[in-house]
Amino acid sequence: DAGVIQSPRHEVTEMGQEVTLRCKPISGHNSLFWYRQTMMRGLELLIYFNNNVPIDDSGMPEDRFSAKMPNASFSTLKIQPSEPRDSAVYFCASSRDSNTGELFFGEGSRLTVL
Amino acid sequence: EDQVTQSPEALRLQEGESSSLNCSYTVSGLRGLFWYRQDPGKGPEFLFTLYSAGEEKEKERLKATLTKKESFLHITAPKPEDSATYLCAVRRDTGRRALTFGSGTRLQVQP
Numbered sequence: 001d002a003g004v005i006q007s008p009r010h011e012v013t014e015m016g017q018e019v020t021l022r023c024k025p026i027s028g029h030n031s032l033f034w035y036r037q038t039m040m041r042g043l044e045l046l047i048y049f050n051n052n053v054p055i056d057d058s059g060m061p062e063d064r065f066s067a068k069m070p071n072a073s074f075s076t077l078k079i080q081p082s083e084p085r086d087s088a089v090y091f092c093a094s095s096r097d098s099n100t101g102e103l104f105f106g107e108g109s110r111l112t113v114l
Numbered sequence: 115e116d117q118v119t120q121s122p123e124a125l126r127l128q129e130g131e132s133s134s135l136n137c138s139y140t141v142s143g144l145r146g147l148f149w150y151r152q153d154p155g156k157g158p159e160f161l162f163t164l165y166s167a168g169e170e171k172e173k174e175r176l177k178a179t180l181t182k183k184e185s186f187l188h189i190t191a192p193k194p195e196d197s198a199t200y201l202c203a204v205r206r207d208t209g210r211r212a213l214t215f216g217s218g219t220r221l222q223v224q225p
Contacts, residue, residue: 004157033212042217043158043201056212091157101148101205101213105157 002026004106006092012112018080021109023092024073033093033103034067034077043091049075050098061086082113116141118216120202126222127192135187135219137202145207147185149178152199152218161200192223 005024013019025032033048047057049069057067064083069075079086089110093103117140127133139147146165150158162171164180171178175196177188187200199220203213 035215043215045212045214048212093157098211101146101163101203102160103158103213105159107155107157 004092004094004104006090006106006109008109009107010110010112012114013082014114015083016081017113018078019082019086019111019113021077021090021092021111023075023077023106025075025092025094026104027073029094029096029104030072031095031098032069032075033095034075035091035093035105036088037091037108038088046077046090055098079111082111084113087111087113116204116206116214118202118204118214120200120216120219122219123217124220124222126224127189129193129223129225130191132188132190132192134189135200135221137185137187137216138183139185139202139204139216141204141206141214143207145205145211147180148203148205148213149176149185149187150201150203150215152201158201189221192221194223194225197221197223 007022031050034046035043037043045059047067052069067077089108091105091108093105095103119138121136149161152158162178167182169180175190179186199218201218203215
């Protein structure tokens with residue numbers, strides 16, 4: 001059974017460019033989470049969806065960040081315009097439902113903004 | 115605001131040398147406390163869920179315990195393959211339902 005699939009694994013871009021990160025959750029999972037991990041701040045929740053509906057986006061840093069989940073098998077996290085402080089590893093995770101804390105994480109997308 | 119503090123930040127053990135990792139938490143209405151393991155370049159991997167004070171869970175050389183203010187991850191006779199970062203997270207029973215993570219403990223077990 002395939003796990004959570006994220007792409008790209010690595011992205012290097014220049015300040016001001018648009019970045020789109022993609023995630024395919026585990027089939028049958030109803031909740032999807034985007035986390036960001038840095039050395040300074042650890043693992044921070046950006047946004048999560050339940051049944052494709054955004055439930056909590058209070059962790060999204062600012063208007064430059066947006067996330068969508070058009071269907072149960074796909075989600076995107078977009079940064080426009082990107083800034084050097086956005087450099088981090090972005091993780092997508094899914095879970096069977098919103099009542100469990102057992103999250104299945106992808107391998108992450110490492111973003112470097114120059 | 116929920117807070118999760120893990121200590122120590124880093125721990126180096128010899129193979130077979132048992133120890134404990136600490137996770138202190140402040141949360142309004144604990145719904146669950148979770149332990150994850152993260153290997154370099156990988157996403158976190160779920161280990162345990164604890165729901166109430168006094169509860170214990172075991173898996174191979176790992177045992178997690180919970181009190182009203184903290185959780186411990188005990189590692190008995192560790193092996194080099196136990197080297198990883200161990201993350202603790204909490205979930206509240208109202209409001210934000212997503213997990214709040216601590217900064218982790220980097221464990222290195224030397225042969």
